[in-house]
Amino acid sequence: xxxxxxxxxxxxxxxxxxxxxxxxxxxxxxxxxxTVELLTKNNIPLSKIMINDRADVALVLGxxxxxxxxxxxxAASVKENFPQLRIGSSIHxxxxxxxxxxxxxxxxxxxxxxQSQSKQGKIPKGLEELKKLSNxxxxxxxxxxxxPDNTRQVLQEGANGIAVMSGxxxxxxxxxxxxxYSKALNKGGE
Amino acid sequence: xxxxxxxxxxxxxxxxxxxxxxxxxxxxxxxxxxTVELLTKNNIPLSKIMINDRADVALVLGxxxxxxxxxxxxAASVKENFPQLRIGSSIHxxxxxxxxxxxxxxxxxxxxxxQSQSKQGKIPKGLEELKKLSNxxxxxxxxxxxxPDNTRQVLQEGANGIAVMSGxxxxxxxxxxxxxYSKALNKGGE
Numbered sequence: 123x124x125x126x127x128x129x130x131x132x133x134x135x136x137x138x139x140x141x142x143x144x145x146x147x148x149x150x151x152x153x154x155x156x157t158v159e160l161l162t163k164n165n166i167p168l169s170k171i172m173i174n175d176r177a178d179v180a181l182v183l184g185x186x187x188x189x190x191x192x193x194x195x196x197a198a199s200v201k202e203n204f205p206q207l208r209i210g211s212s213i214h215x216x217x218x219x220x221x222x223x224x225x226x227x228x229x230x231x232x233x234x235x236x237q238s239q240s241k242q243g244k245i246p247k248g249l250e251e252l253k254k255l256s257n258x259x260x261x262x263x264x265x266x267x268x269x270p271d272n273t274r275q276v277l278q279e280g281a282n283g284i285a286v287m288s289g290x291x292x293x294x295x296x297x298x299x300x301x302x303y304s305k306a307l308n309k310g311g312e
Numbered sequence: 313x314x315x316x317x318x319x320x321x322x323x324x325x326x327x328x329x330x331x332x333x334x335x336x337x338x339x340x341x342x343x344x345x346x347t348v349e350l351l352t353k354n355n356i357p358l359s360k361i362m363i364n365d366r367a368d369v370a371l372v373l374g375x376x377x378x379x380x381x382x383x384x385x386x387a388a389s390v391k392e393n394f395p396q397l398r399i400g401s402s403i404h405x406x407x408x409x410x411x412x413x414x415x416x417x418x419x420x421x422x423x424x425x426x427q428s429q430s431k432q433g434k435i436p437k438g439l440e441e442l443k444k445l446s447n448x449x450x451x452x453x454x455x456x457x458x459x460p461d462n463t464r465q466v467l468q469e470g471a472n473g474i475a476v477m478s479g480x481x482x483x484x485x486x487x488x489x490x491x492x493y494s495k496a497l498n499k500g501g502e
Contacts, residue, residue: 150383151365175341178368182389193340199372 123291125157131291133164135300143172143189143210143231143285154179177204189231197225210263214247216254223260230255231285234266235276239288241266249279256280270299273306283307313481315347321481323354325490333362333379333400333421333475344369367394379421387415400453404437406444413450420445421475424456425466429478431456439469446470460489463496473497 132142144157158171158179172189173180177200180188187208190197197211211222212231222230232255234241235248246266255262256279264281273284286303293299322332334347348361348369362379363370367390370378377398380387387401401412402421412420422445424431425438436456445452446469454471463474476493483489 151385152383155385176366176368178366178371178385178390178394181368182385182393193342195341195345195368195372200368203372204368 125160129160129164131296132161132166134297135290136166136170138300138304141170141172141186145174147174151176151179155183158183158185172210177207180207197222197227201226216251219255219258223258229261229263231263231265233264235264236267238267252279252281270302270306273303274309315350319350319354321486322351322356324487325480326356326360328490328494331360331362331376335364337364341366341369345373348373348375362400367397370397387412387417391416406441409445409448413448419451419453421453421455423454425454426457428457442469442471460492460496463493464499
């Protein structure tokens with residue numbers, strides 16, 4: 123997706139979401155910086171922007187935080203050196219979640235829960251592990267194949283929130299889609 | 313080059329060099345971290361290690377600094393947010409050198425000066441631009457095709473130091489090679 127297109131979509135939907143995670147792994151630091159500049163020009167608050175992997179880029183921009191994967195720096199090292207940043211750890215199992223909590227991550231991004239477009243052919247992790255994770259004292263954001271229809275189930279299994287890619291960005295009308303998710307989330311919280 | 317082999321070479325040669333610039337662009341943050349750990353296990357001081365592009369990795373490791381390229385974060389932003397780090401900017405012309413100085417880089421890495429193995433087919437930048445750069449009030453490290461034989465000429469044209477890749481790492485005996493460079497550097501400084 124072109125940066126400009128992303129900017130247009132996010133401009134409309136950001137009031138309905140708590141965070142935008144820039145996952146662009148192929149982008150250089152300079153390109154990431156420029157992407158975030160374009161988002162902030164579209165009135166998207168820095169406090170909602172999470173940067174993938176690069177704590178330095180997040181710090182320089184004043185973004186909300188950094189999303190760490192297996193190939194990233196250790197969450198404990200990032201927390202110690204970048205206390206300003208909110209730290210998310212991407213995990214795929216309960217043991218990884220436990221480790222992330224011990225390392226001081228502020229939340230975990232767990233998935234993929236269901237079959238999803240971006241993980242085609244890979245077996246989804248399912249809801250059982252999510253339930254186990256919900257017993258850890260850390261926020262769990264579920265990702266992967268989440269639709270407005272199954273959002274409530276995901277929350278009932280213990281997720282504190284959801285993350286969505288194609289469900290919003292590839293929707294015919296992203297604003298309509300994000301509102302449908304928002305409605306499902308609020309119902310689930312009742 | 314395998315990390316272990318690099319560790320073995322650097323263990324021998326580091327007393328003769330002032331900095332090791334880890335250029336591994338394909339390495340993840342985690343791999344860079346592990347590479348530096350291996351170097352420090354081989355008694356190579358962190359104060360000699362410069363990390364490519366990733367200020368976050370340099371900070372977390374306590375390395376000497378970060379080497380920034382065009383695709384990296386802006387030198388001024390890095391300097392402001394990472395005052396602990398020494399900042400080098402990779403440049404290819406006098407105007408780029410001027411900009412790097414204005415942005416607060418601690419030194420510039422200028423090249424490639426001569427034909428070099430790693431820039432085959434590209435026209436070298438030559439010594440004239442180096443002479444101009446030497447009039448800027450910033451350290452200029454020359455890179456590209458530098459041999460013990462032409463080191464003195466490079467210093468005479470105004471370089472404050474040299475950086476070498478294949479001339480040492482691909483030498484039959486890297487220690488002999490680095491001593492030859494060291495000798496040429498000391499002669500040049502007389």
